[in-house]
Amino acid sequence: MSSQPRDVYDVTIIGAGPTGLFAAFYAAGMRGMKTKIIEALDRVGGQLAVLYPEKYIYDVAGFPKILAKDLVRQLEAQAMAYNPTLVLGERVEELRYVEDGVIELRTNKNKHYTKTVIICVGRGAFQPRKLDNxxxxxxxxxxxxxxxxxxxxxxxxxxxxxxxxxxxxxxxxxxxxxxxxxxxxxxxxxxxxxxxxxxxxxxxxxxxxxxxxxxxxxxxxxxxxxxxxxxxxxxxxxxxxxxxxxQLGYLVDISIFKKWGLEIIDNAIKVNGKMETNLPGVYAAGDIAYPVDSVKLNLIVIGFAQAAIAVNMAKNYIEPGASIFPGHSSEKRMI
Ligand SMILES: Cc1cc2nc3c(=O)[nH]c(=O)nc-3n(C[C@H](O)[C@H](O)[C@H](O)COP(=O)(O)OP(=O)(O)OC[C@H]3O[C@@H](n4cnc5c(N)ncnc54)[C@H](O)[C@@H]3O)c2cc1C
Missing domain, CATH: 3.50.50.60 (FAD/NAD(P)-binding domain)
Known part of the structure; x- marks a missing residue:
């Protein structure tokens, strides 16, 4: 017998960098999924917010140049317009399957329940490399x-x-x-x-x-x-x-993902062209994803495309009848 009355989300996105924020927009806005984002830091934006907020970015389509912090603001507005649940200041530490295919995510503070997971953790939780002095x-x-x-x-x-x-x-x-x-x-x-x-x-x-x-x-x-x-x-x-x-770099610690049973290549999570990991219902996108049979490019626009693929696959995973193609946003009733 399942003890169900938990708040189970359709998709939970780990990490609110550019990839995670766009995935949240896509899931909640384009696919009407009950969406949660969990971010370890007290703010969204990932590397753009932490490492180079004041730098201009020139290679995001549609923006000849945009300050990193302004791109974060736009991504946040786009995602939050569709009311995903945003959990800040919680670091996801464990993933395990409970009953009926539901996945339990444990953070340093809480437990969260979800049918699918999209891992968008970039280089992992930010820990600046410190001087031993x-x-x-x-x-x-x-x-x-x-x-x-x-x-x-x-x-x-x-x-x-x-x-x-x-x-x-x-x-x-x-x-x-x-x-x-x-x-x-x-x-x-x-x-x-x-x-x-x-x-x-x-x-x-x-x-x-x-x-x-x-x-x-x-x-x-x-x-x-x-x-x-x-x-x-x-x-x-x-x-x-x-x-x-x-500015001595950041320590990348992806040991937790190995413990979850995920296949790792070169400090990243192995995914196929559908952004599927080796665990059912678990996808990865952005800098943390290593797409086999493709190229690994740690770029914001690549993360956006991977986020869209991962969300469409997650939608189809929980609703096998649902089309993978989401339709065009220009033909939808968006906010
Ligand atoms: C100096 C610099 C300049 C750059 N310039 C450009 C550029 O001009 N153009 C370009 O396309 N790219 C640029 N990049 C690369 C770009 O920033 C990355 O490709 C992009 O940030 C990847 O986005 P992401 O969302 O996958 O990961 P991230 O931005 O790394 O975000 C991941 C988020 O996940 C969170 N997280 C990690 N672990 C956990 C956990 N266990 N639980 C919860 N949350 C977690 C982190 O706190 C973080 O907020 C630059 C990078 C640097 C360092």
Whole structure:
């Protein structure tokens, strides 16, 4: 006997990045599915909101250029117009099948019930890679930052940025006209960032120190200075700065998905062309999906298309008579 009176959703989307938000619009708006989104952070937008809110994006169809935070706002408005249930601040940790094909998702706070799941977790829950240096981490939030939410907090400040990837270089370029001074230090002589950004960097007023690493952060209650060292010559320099922004990448931990029994390829979830994983009723889309017999491109537009496919397949999974093709939105009665 099943103990049913639980609130069972048609589809639950894990992750509210661009892929998850578009999937929510598609499920609730285009397919009339009872839809829930669960997001680990206290806000939607995924990488766009956390890693590069102030950057322009040029390769989303229909937008010649759009700030990442503005694209998030539009995606949120599009999704929320159809009233999906949005759960923020809960990290999904377990998935298991209960009776009648219903899937139970356990988060760090609650249990959720659903007929299908679309995993849109991008690179997994965001955990910035931290420096193993107590003098630095003691001042976290007091001049030391691993994430930047508002670039205006650095107006008129002396800022040191650490890293050689896109995030470090982009923040250096973004802050160069706002901060009093921007110093970028990188432990290698070559940058991993996009070539165009690196060229712009070398033509900008940003002071570039390579190959340097952080030795010690100074300051009692707030950061006052940082000592860095040249990892080839050992030479040390102490620089007075107000902020130290560490952009050392993010740790990808997808071990939970292995525990759920999902097949993993190259740190991503294996899916077929229908975005089906090896578990019935469970789909993956966006950066976390590894489509076999296709190419893996970690791009926003690819996530959108995969989200649409996953939702249409989920609809057909719970209602085998339902057409996979949703029809055209221009011919529907939308809001
Ligand atoms: C600096 C930078 C610049 C970029 N520029 C571009 C660009 O110009 N054009 C482009 O197309 N792409 C760009 N990208 C790539 C693009 O941002 C990604 O392809 C896109 O964000 C993937 O979207 P997603 O929704 O699949 O994943 P994400 O954006 O990573 O969102 C995943 C969400 O899932 C949540 N989550 C993770 N684990 C859990 C869990 N267990 N429970 C609940 N929630 C969870 C996360 O908190 C996150 O909010 C850029 C990326 C970076 C880093």
């Amino acid at each position: 107590p003098s630095v981490n003691r001042l976290e939030g007091k001049g030391v930052y691993y994430q930047v939410r508002d670039k205006w907090q650095f107006r008129g400040k002396r800022v040191m940025i650490v890293g050689g990837g896109d995030s470090a270089v982009d923040w250096a370029l973004n802050l160069k006209d706002i901060a009093k001074e921007v110093i970028l230090i990188h432990r290698r002589t070559k940058f991993r960032a996009h070539e165009g950004s690196v060229i712009e960097l070398f033509h900008s007023p940003v002071k570039i120190m390579i190959p340097y690493e952080v030795k010690e952060a100074h300051g009692k209650d707030r950061l006052e200075a940082v000592t860095i060292f040249n990892n080839k010559t050992g030479e040390e320099v102490t620089m007075e700065v107000d902020a130290l922004i560490l």
